[in-house]
Amino acid sequence: MFHWLEKHPFFFAVAVFLTIAFAGLIEILPNFAQASQPVVGTKPYTTLELAGRHVYIKNSCNACHSQLVRPFKSETDRYGHYSLSGEYAYDRPFLWGSKRTGPDLMRVGNYRTTDWHENHMKDPAAVVPGSIMPAYRWMFKNTADIDTAYAEQVTVNKVFAVPYNAEIPMADGTKATVALAATLDEAKAAALEEAKVIAADMKDQDVKDAVAAGQVPEIVALIAYLNSLK
Amino acid sequence: MENRPLEYDYTVAKWFMLTTVVLGIVGMLVGVILAWQMAFPGVNLMAGEGLAEYTNFSRLRPLHTDSVIFGFTLSGIWATWYYVGQRVLKVSMAESKFLMVLAKLHFFIYLLVVVAVVGTLLLGISTGKEYADFEWPIDIAVVVVWVIWGMSIFGLIGIRREKSLYISIWYYIATFLGIAMLYLFNNMEIPTYFASGGIGNWYHSVSMYSGTNDALVQWWYGHNAVAFGFTVPIVAMIYYFLPKESGQAVYSYKLSLLAFWGLMFVYLWAGGHHLIYSTVPDWMQTMGSVFSVVLILPSWGSAINMLLTMKGEWQQVASSPLIKFMILASTFYMFSTLEGPIQAIKSVNALAHFTDWIVGHVHDGTLGWVAFMIMAALFHMAPRVFKREIYSKSLMNTQFWVQTLGVVLYFTSMWIAGITQGMMWRAHDEFGNLAYSFIDTVTVLHPYYTIRAVGGTLYLVGMFLFAYNMYKTMTSSRRVEESELQNASPMGA
Numbered sequence: 224m225f226h227w228l229e230k231h232p233f234f235f236a237v238a239v240f241l242t243i244a245f246a247g248l249i250e251i252l253p254n255f256a257q258a259s260q261p262v263v264g265t266k267p268y269t270t271l272e273l274a275g276r277h278v279y280i281k282n283s284c285n286a287c288h289s290q291l292v293r294p295f296k297s298e299t300d301r302y303g304h305y306s307l308s309g310e311y312a313y314d315r316p317f318l319w320g321s322k323r324t325g326p327d328l329m330r331v332g333n334y335r336t337t338d339w340h341e342n343h344m345k346d347p348a349a350v351v352p353g354s355i356m357p358a359y360r361w362m363f364k365n366t367a368d369i370d371t372a373y374a375e376q377v378t379v380n381k382v383f384a385v386p387y388n389a390e391i392p393m394a395d396g397t398k399a400t401v402a403l404a405a406t407l408d409e410a411k412a413a414a415l416e417e418a419k420v421i422a423a424d425m426k427d428q429d430v431k432d433a434v435a436a437g438q439v440p441e442i443v444a445l446i447a448y449l450n451s452l453k
Numbered sequence: 454m455e456n457r458p459l460e461y462d463y464t465v466a467k468w469f470m471l472t473t474v475v476l477g478i479v480g481m482l483v484g485v486i487l488a489w490q491m492a493f494p495g496v497n498l499m500a501g502e503g504l505a506e507y508t509n510f511s512r513l514r515p516l517h518t519d520s521v522i523f524g525f526t527l528s529g530i531w532a533t534w535y536y537v538g539q540r541v542l543k544v545s546m547a548e549s550k551f552l553m554v555l556a557k558l559h560f561f562i563y564l565l566v567v568v569a570v571v572g573t574l575l576l577g578i579s580t581g582k583e584y585a586d587f588e589w590p591i592d593i594a595v596v597v598v599w600v601i602w603g604m605s606i607f608g609l610i611g612i613r614r615e616k617s618l619y620i621s622i623w624y625y626i627a628t629f630l631g632i633a634m635l636y637l638f639n640n641m642e643i644p645t646y647f648a649s650g651g652i653g654n655w656y657h658s659v660s661m662y663s664g665t666n667d668a669l670v671q672w673w674y675g676h677n678a679v680a681f682g683f684t685v686p687i688v689a690m691i692y693y694f695l696p697k698e699s700g701q702a703v704y705s706y707k708l709s710l711l712a713f714w715g716l717m718f719v720y721l722w723a724g725g726h727h728l729i730y731s732t733v734p735d736w737m738q739t740m741g742s743v744f745s746v747v748l749i750l751p752s753w754g755s756a757i758n759m760l761l762t763m764k765g766e767w768q769q770v771a772s773s774p775l776i777k778f779m780i781l782a783s784t785f786y787m788f789s790t791l792e793g794p795i796q797a798i799k800s801v802n803a804l805a806h807f808t809d810w811i812v813g814h815v816h817d818g819t820l821g822w823v824a825f826m827i828m829a830a831l832f833h834m835a836p837r838v839f840k841r842e843i844y845s846k847s848l849m850n851t852q853f854w855v856q857t858l859g860v861v862l863y864f865t866s867m868w869i870a871g872i873t874q875g876m877m878w879r880a881h882d883e884f885g886n887l888a889y890s891f892i893d894t895v896t897v898l899h900p901y902y903t904i905r906a907v908g909g910t911l912y913l914v915g916m917f918l919f920a921y922n923m924y925k926t927m928t929s930s931r932r933v934e935e936s937e938l939q940n941a942s943p944m945g946a
Binding site for chain 1: 490491494497498502505506509510511512514515577578579580581582583607610616617618623626627630631634638643645646648649650652653654657659660662663664665666667668669670671673710714717718720721722724725727730731732733737740744803806807808809811812878879880881886887891892895896
């Protein structure tokens with residue numbers, strides 16, 4: 224059979240393809256629908272948080288920080304409850320990372336504040352002596368891309384039925400709603416309101432001035448995202 | 454006319470040889486910068502505060518991985534394809550105008566993609582998935598390049614004189630099919646600009662899969678991009694170049710059959726070992742572990758087949774630096790494919806995952822196996838392509854030892870760093886509290902990061918020696934006759 228295949232390239236290629244495709248079909252397909260169900264308390268991202276998530280990706284934060292708490296005592300002691308599949312239901316892409324040069328950030332919103340992040344992003348080694356993380360001072364000057372974040376919200380709402388403007392059950396029995404603005408202008412206004420709350424806790428005068436002038440610096444969006452990780 | 458030997462046309466092979474060397478240096482230079490940044494964070498500001506955004510670890514890291522994978526390695530694969538393909542199929546590119554145009558198109562569109570990738574990654578335009586960082590417009594260009602290569606493979610096969618496909622061709626076909634399938638499915642994404650009716654950046658997209666599913670597809674891709682980019686095509690090379698250079702027949706046809714079909718069947722299952730103790734189902738994690746261990750069989754099958762090909766001719770390892778490169782590559786392949794399965798065992802993975810041990814594993818595979826084999830292939834091709842002897846044998850020997858020392862420093866330091874860090878993360882004191890804060894597990898790594906940076910720098914120095922040797926071979930080495938190009942490549946002192 225093998226000799227015959229080696230003289231018939233088309234059938235050879237078909238045989239190779241079937242052999243390699245087999246594993247993917249069995250491993251990936253059966254679990255697909257089940258794995259994408261959110262757990263109670265998992266909310267979609269707001270416009271500002273999503274813009275911050277884009278800043279996170281733009282600067283490859285996931286190259287050094289994981290977002291996956293493994294079910295070991297040493298990890299739950301350090302980072303909090305181990306990760307559940309449904310907690311990632313609205314993560315496109317997933318940001319588990321593959322290397323922990325810095326600590327895990329899955330639940331960083333539980334134990335770090337806006338103020339801490341501001342100082343840390345400006346000069347990591349001043350906050351954590353011995354840190355090898357580089358400073359991210361340009362994030363205080365660059366403007367976050369709210370438009371693209373809103374476009375992504377509209378897309379996932381339309382294509383994947385991500386539940387914006389819908390009641391979401393929370394762990395304490397209450398309901399929460401994450402709004403999706405009807406127009407881009409409304410989305411920008413809402414993001415700015417959210418940004419003002421963050422900027423009020425910050426010290427950097429340029430950031431405060433920018434927000435007062437209706438701009439959202441990248442650092443504000445990023446902190447909104449980091450604070451949402453719980 | 455009838456009795457004249459075939460004149461192969463190496464135009465496109467030469468072009469890809471050039472990009473292999475250039476992108477190899479670029480990718481490894483960026484890697485060396487990253488290594489020094491981890492040892493001495495001040496290096497992040499090497500071009501001043503104003504350019505920090507573009508010289509920072511964050512932006513350079515994807516540039517390193519993508520330029521060595523999609524720059525250096527892919528160029529090497531294609532350089533060898535446009536050389537080996539003609540020779541084992543016994544047909545010249547010059548015989549088909551169509552295939553020639555296609556091959557040139559292949560090269561030039563690839564160059565455009567390279568430029569686009571470097572630019573976008575420095576600007577931080579990324580989908581956020583490792584080794585699948587490109588946004589949709591680049592993805593489409595990548596697919597075009599890939600389809601053209603496929604047409605080139607099957608076009609050349611279509612007009613072949615040698616009816617039976619040599620082992621190397623099996624592996625090239627598998628590379629083409631495997632990457633095509635993986636790349637397409639993993640990069641399924643929706644451009645938000647069009648879906649939202651024209652809002653935001655036109656090039657931004659959102660993944661078709663979310664969370665755990667996205668992770669599953671990504672590591673099905675990520676692991677097997679390694680399989681079909683770093684293993685399969687490199688095996689294609691060694692099956693051609695080692696027998697050619699040594700003048701020995703492949704040890705066993707049956708072993709090559711077993712290794713090929715075994716590798717095809719087993720490899721795809723092993724992707725799950727990247728997700729052990731994550732939120733993907735437990736049975737899948739165990740499947741990933743088990744199949745990773747089974748993977749030793751076909752991997753070692755190829756490697757042992759290659760080592761036994763040298764049976765009775767081991768003195769060549771001492772006398773020829775070219776054979777040295779290939780034998781060490783094969784040995785590192787065995788080493789790396791033993792180390793990988795060990796790391797895939799769940800209890801070991803619990804310790805090794807997220808640490809530098811994984812980084813060490815990747816690099817003993819890529820530097821020791823992939824890069825050594827690609828450079829050996831280029832050394833073997835150079836005299837045949839340029840009709841000149843290799844410029845300097847002693848320079849090759851120097852390069853071999855400098856780079857070998859570099860790899861050894863790299864993986865040993867990363868082993869120690871990884872295991873140290875993994876142990877410290879889980880250490881508890883007598884009251885059951887964590888013994889170390891996270892930063893303790895970072896500062897302790899400084900000496901190992903420094904040793905790694907030195908190892909990487911040595912390897913890069915070797916790359917410059919390689920580039921110089923190739924340049925001199927191309928331009929000013931002694932011309933050789935066809936009769937000198939039988940087996941062992943002619944080399945100057």
